[in-house]
Amino acid sequence: MLLNAPPQTIAAAADCPFLPHCRLLASELTRRPLIARVYRDTFCLEGGLSCGRRMVAEQLGPECVPPGLFPGHLGTAKRFLAGA
Numbered sequence: 001m002l003l004n005a006p007p008q009t010i011a012a013a014a015d016c017p018f019l020p021h022c023r024l025l026a027s028e029l030t031r032r033p034l035i036a037r038v039y040r041d042t043f044c045l046e047g048g049l050s051c052g053r054r055m056v057a058e059q060l061g062p063e064c065v066p067p068g069l070f071p072g073h074l075g076t077a078k079r080f081l082a083g084a
């Protein structure tokens with residue numbers, strides 16, 4: 001049943017392990033703290049939505065996450081991983 005659910009509806013079982021060092025959040029915290037908080041509350045904490053950045057980081061390592069990849073870009077993340 002879970003495999004048939006759209007990726008956006010699969011909630012994270014724990015806080016993102018990349019949260020302390022996520023370059024996107026660090027950048028947004030500096031420039032747009034309210035946006036950073038929305039990302040954190042929506043994607044990064046336990047029960048959050050699937051994150052494209054986390055998807056790439058888990059498979060290739062956090063250093064391989066494209067800087068312009070945003071959490072909601074699941075399709076872009078999948079295409080990036082397919083080409084990796």
Ligand code: SF4
Pocket residue numbers: 016017018019020022023024025039040043044045051052053054057071
């Ligand atoms: S934006 Fe994505 S990769 Fe970064 S901490 Fe949040 S869930 Fe993890």
